[in-house]
Amino acid sequence: xxxxxxxSDSDLSASSEESVSSRIHRSLRxxxxxxxxxxxxxxxxxxxxxxxxxxxxxxxxxxDEFENHLAQVEKVAFSKGLSPEAVSVMLEFAMSLxxxxxxxxxxxxxxxxDSVVPQEAVFRAVVWLSVGxxxxxxxxxxxxxxxxxxxxxxxxxxLRAIYGFIFSFITDENLVCDSNAFKLLxxxxxxxxxxxxxxxxxxxxxxxxxxxxxxxxxSGFKNHISPWKSALMALQKRGSLQVASSISLNFTLxxxxxxxxxxxxxxxxPELSRVTNTGVNTEQTSSRKLVPLVQIQSFxxxxxxxxxxELPAQxxxxxxxxxxxxxxxxxxxxxxxLRLNFWxxxxxxxxxxxxxxxxxxQNAEEALQFLNKxxxxxxxxxxxxxxxDAFLYKFLxxxxxxxxxxxxxxxxxxxxxxxSSRECQNEKLSCGLIxxxxxxxxxxxxxxxxxxxxxxxxxxxxxxxxxxxxxxxFKDSVMDxxxxxxxLASVGLQLEGCHSLLLSFxxxxxxxxxxxxxxxxxxxxxxxxxxxxxxxxxxxxxxSLDRLAYIMNRYKMNLTxxxxxxxxxxxxxxxxxxxxxxxxxxxxxxxxxxxNSSMRCPETDIQLSEELLAxxxxxxxxxxxxxxxxxxxxxxxxxxxxxxxxGRKDMDLNSIKQAKxxxxxxxFLFTQGFGGLKDFFQNNISxxxxxxxxxxxxxxxxxx
Amino acid sequence: MSVLxxxxxxxxxxxxxxxxxxxxxxxxxGLAEALVEDSAQAVNVxxxxxxxxxxxxxKTRPRIDLVVFILNLTSDKxxxxxxxxxxxxxxxxxxxxxxxMVTNARYASGNMGRLDAVRKMAASLHCPLLFAEVQSxxxxxxxxxxxxxxxxxxxxxxxxxxxxxxxxxxxCTKPPDIDQPSFD
Numbered sequence: 079x080x081x082x083x084x085x086s087d088s089d090l091s092a093s094s095e096e097s098v099s100s101r102i103h104r105s106l107r108x109x110x111x112x113x114x115x116x117x118x119x120x121x122x123x124x125x126x127x128x129x130x131x132x133x134x135x136x137x138x139x140x141x142d143e144f145e146n147h148l149a150q151v152e153k154v155a156f157s158k159g160l161s162p163e164a165v166s167v168m169l170e171f172a173m174s175l176x177x178x179x180x181x182x183x184x185x186x187x188x189x190x191x192d193s194v195v196p197q198e199a200v201f202r203a204v205v206w207l208s209v210g211x212x213x214x215x216x217x218x219x220x221x222x223x224x225x226x227x228x229x230x231x232x233x234x235x236x237l238r239a240i241y242g243f244i245f246s247f248i249t250d251e252n253l254v255c256d257s258n259a260f261k262l263l264x265x266x267x268x269x270x271x272x273x274x275x276x277x278x279x280x281x282x283x284x285x286x287x288x289x290x291x292x293x294x295x296x297s298g299f300k301n302h303i304s305p306w307k308s309a310l311m312a313l314q315k316r317g318s319l320q321v322a323s324s325i326s327l328n329f330t331l332x333x334x335x336x337x338x339x340x341x342x343x344x345x346x347x348p349e350l351s352r353v354t355n356t357g358v359n360t361e362q363t364s365s366r367k368l369v370p371l372v373q374i375q376s377f378x379x380x381x382x383x384x385x386x387x388e389l390p391a392q393x394x395x396x397x398x399x400x401x402x403x404x405x406x407x408x409x410x411x412x413x414x415x416l417r418l419n420f421w422x423x424x425x426x427x428x429x430x431x432x433x434x435x436x437x438x439x440q441n442a443e444e445a446l447q448f449l450n451k452x453x454x455x456x457x458x459x460x461x462x463x464x465x466x467d468a469f470l471y472k473f474l475x476x477x478x479x480x481x482x483x484x485x486x487x488x489x490x491x492x493x494x495x496x497x498s499s500r501e502c503q504n505e506k507l508s509c510g511l512i513x514x515x516x517x518x519x520x521x522x523x524x525x526x527x528x529x530x531x532x533x534x535x536x537x538x539x540x541x542x543x544x545x546x547x548x549x550x551x552f553k554d555s556v557m558d559x560x561x562x563x564x565x566l567a568s569v570g571l572q573l574e575g576c577h578s579l580l581l582s583f584x585x586x587x588x589x590x591x592x593x594x595x596x597x598x599x600x601x602x603x604x605x606x607x608x609x610x611x612x613x614x615x616x617x618x619x620x621x622s623l624d625r626l627a628y629i630m631n632r633y634k635m636n637l638t639x640x641x642x643x644x645x646x647x648x649x650x651x652x653x654x655x656x657x658x659x660x661x662x663x664x665x666x667x668x669x670x671x672x673x674n675s676s677m678r679c680p681e682t683d684i685q686l687s688e689e690l691l692a693x694x695x696x697x698x699x700x701x702x703x704x705x706x707x708x709x710x711x712x713x714x715x716x717x718x719x720x721x722x723x724x725g726r727k728d729m730d731l732n733s734i735k736q737a738k739x740x741x742x743x744x745x746f747l748f749t750q751g752f753g754g755l756k757d758f759f760q761n762n763i764s765x766x767x768x769x770x771x772x773x774x775x776x777x778x779x780x781x782x
Numbered sequence: 783m784s785v786l787x788x789x790x791x792x793x794x795x796x797x798x799x800x801x802x803x804x805x806x807x808x809x810x811x812g813l814a815e816a817l818v819e820d821s822a823q824a825v826n827v828x829x830x831x832x833x834x835x836x837x838x839x840x841k842t843r844p845r846i847d848l849v850v851f852i853l854n855l856t857s858d859k860x861x862x863x864x865x866x867x868x869x870x871x872x873x874x875x876x877x878x879x880x881x882x883m884v885t886n887a888r889y890a891s892g893n894m895g896r897l898d899a900v901r902k903m904a905a906s907l908h909c910p911l912l913f914a915e916v917q918s919x920x921x922x923x924x925x926x927x928x929x930x931x932x933x934x935x936x937x938x939x940x941x942x943x944x945x946x947x948x949x950x951x952x953x954c955t956k957p958p959d960i961d962q963p964s965f966d
Contacts, residue, residue: 431888476887476897478913480924569951572943573931 125150126164129171138177148181152188159192159313162232166199173206173220182216186223190309194232200224201236226306233368374401384408393418394425397455407459415463422452423465430473442482449485461525462492491517494525512570512583515563519590522556523598553602560591560604568609576613578622584610585625592632595640603636603653605660615668616703620710620752628754630668631761633661669762675704675735705747706731718746784834787872788879791845798937799826799844800929804852805863807831809885809916813852816926823939825930833867847937848945849880850929855896856886865903878945879936881910882954883925888915904954911954 125147138144151168154160160168171177172185207217231237368388374380380387380401387405389396396402396418406414429445456462466489477486491514567584574580588610594600605611606629614626640653670676677686677700691699701707706715715731722739734743748756786801800817804810807829814827826844835843849871854860864882871880882904887897904911912928915921932952936945 475901476884476913478915478921478924479928481915481921565951569943569948573935573940573948 121147121150122154126167130167132171132176134176136177138180144177144181148184151185155188155190156309156312159190159310160188161192162194162196162199165189165191166196169199169203170206173203173212175206175212179211179213179216182212183219186216186219187306189223189227190306190313191227191230192313193230195227195230197231197233197237200231223306226310371396371399371402371405377401377404380405389414389417392421394421397422397451400458403455403458419463419465422463423469426466426469427472430469431476445482446485449482449489453485453488456489456492462489462494467493487511487514490514491521493518494522512563512567512580512587515559515566516583516587516590519556519559519563519587522559523590523594523600526552526600527598553600556594556600556602557604563587564604564607564610568607571609571613576617578617578619581614581617581622582625585614585622585629588629589625589632592629592636595636596632601640603633603640603657605633605657605664611664615671616709618709620714623708623710624752624754626754627668627752627758630665631754631758634665634761637661665762668758671703672705672708673759673763675701677703706734706743711747714747714750715743718743721746784837785870785872786833786835786846786849786875788846788874793845793847793937794824794826796939797824797826797844798848798933798939799828799846800848800850800933801828801830801846802850802852803830803832803864803867804854805831805860806854806857808854809852809914809922812916812922813926813929816922817929817933820923820926821930823934825933832863833870835870847879848929848933849875851880851882853882853884853900854886855884855900856889858896861896861900861903868907876907876909878947878949878953880907881912881929881932883912883914883929885914885916887913901954908949908953910949910952 128143128147129151132144136144151160151164154164168185168189172182175182203220206212207220212220369383369386370388371390374383374387384405387409389411390402393414396406396414406418425448429448452463452466456466470486470489470493473486474490567580567587570580571577571584588606591604591606594602594604611626614622617623617626637653637658644652677691696702705711712731715734716729718739719726719729719731719734722734722742734740744759798821802810802814810829814829817825817827828843828846851864851867852860853864882900884897884900901911910932912925914925916925932945932948934940935943935948938944
């Protein structure tokens, strides 16, 4: 009706002015244009008024007034876009179902914002979503709309608070149960966007989505968002879209990348950018002033604005910025971590697990850089992200042991303590692996010494999760890891012929293990297996032997300190008799071999019969591994001999064993930098260097 | 005799023999070339689509030290064929002389059920389960290197160790739930 009246008005005025002169005609025409413009907007204003005031229960069928107003809104929406107020009014009208559910979808389809979408409107719509009886297809349409205009929502502080609610709404109401999901799928006809949403969920919480989803599914939302997207782009072309270029750039970029290259975009960290660039609106709608992270340039600025930081539109951008990581570390914002983890988990899954095209080699460089960025972020934060852990659990199952090995091992060493025993099936016995496991153990132990509570019962597993683990559970995990590495190292050394580089990495590991009690406060002592001890003992390089001596010495200190604590306090930890026995055997063997020139080793599982040794044809076999004849030290003995008796022609190394030369020889060895040996002998041999007859030297093994 | 036995023949001096069983015959050839190229020792590679092996070559066939089943995870037939072939192996082979090599695992990770079945099979037979990236030449070389490590032990070329000892560490174990860490 209103539209009809206004049309006849303008017709009337146009016909009455036909006979006026040209000059007046011109000015009048300008005025008339202005008037026309105003009047053209008038029906739109009327239409908005109609939609905001229309009574509940007004019929739709045969209602010309409604039809005309909606047509008017649609016309404006597709030509100029809707103002924030108009979006609010129309969204409120649609979601409140004042005229039933039939116009709802049609209104949603024409909701093309010209600048920003008020957060308040979206917030209210979500409320209606849970109150009203909106048909499922319309609910899905609404969520799709929110996804499309997400970057245009003016502020997200309130919205962020109900993220969990929105997610749980989707899962609880529709998608969780198989039956419900199928009902929904039946209604919506297994549409790709729905499957895509489900696949996102499967990544996020696989236990909730039991459907099997085809992995070949790339263009989930693409076709279905395009009506809004193309309208938005058309508006932008005409220059009527006031939103800054970052959003439109996003759209064009996404359109440009074809389906073949689509997967690559996960590997590029997004730029730090604001949610919207219309700062005025942000300040109006939110109670406090937010400072976007992109504007923070220095650490001082970060500290000043710590309480009012606005997170960027794409959380992936946080990984690339030191300041952003600092913020994340200080604030421990749950929702920020949740968003970051979601993004990261999705990117990792898409890129490394669901490969469809055969281009494994072509994005290797990108993958490398991506993982290196992730690694440096994790090193900066000194802990891993949940999503990368979850990804690793899956990826390790199908890893070939070489693809991106340094990065994967790096990520692996960041895995937090795993309560149950879980052996990663992996037979690639490399130094890198042992190093990775050593780093892992170091991180676990450091974490323990930092987070363990005084009463030593419950420990929070991750600094920002509530998962707890008991001390005994933690000990079991560490024990499993150490024993596993022991087995791995034994086999590895055997396969590689006791390679000294590998041996060095293994000794690195045991340098960590031998100090678990004194250095990290974890009441646990695990001895190395014979497969590690003996190769180190008989190694041909003096450095390995020196390190073994250092390790044995540290073991002794840990054990004695544990034992003295056991005597003092009642609830100290108990070290098994077997551990003491193992230690004593190793120690006795070392002292006997190096100092006493005897191969006797009491009560060990490895016994060499005299006959067998005699068969080897080596003269005086028991002397072959003392400090003079040990292959690692023979060179030093010869050098010492030459220095000690420069005139002698015939070399007799045994003459070093006499009282004076022996002590000089020890002094000589200790000046060569064998600190481990020095400590070992000072602690385990009584009066070192003063006992003339080496056979009389006493060893002091611990008694259990 | 249709069942393949590990110790029915004498070994050749300084030679290791490996049998690659693959129904699709996609990876076999490339892997065989990489195996021969990469090894310092003489390696004898035999190819087969499935077991049992034909009787006519019985005389000329060397003693097989390691049997490798190559499973393409994108194909159902691959798994079925390998499963059928297993019964033509002497139980002696399962003491460290059989391993499974899975290809295309990352391309079929949408289908976790198939991977689970393979894992169960390898775990029940106490065999190692290897994964290979056969789409790239580096991946094939790497797969060949890993097989060679096992092959050398299985054919007795590494002193002081045996395939049974190695398999004690490398054999596949079935974790209770591979998808999720158990505390989650």
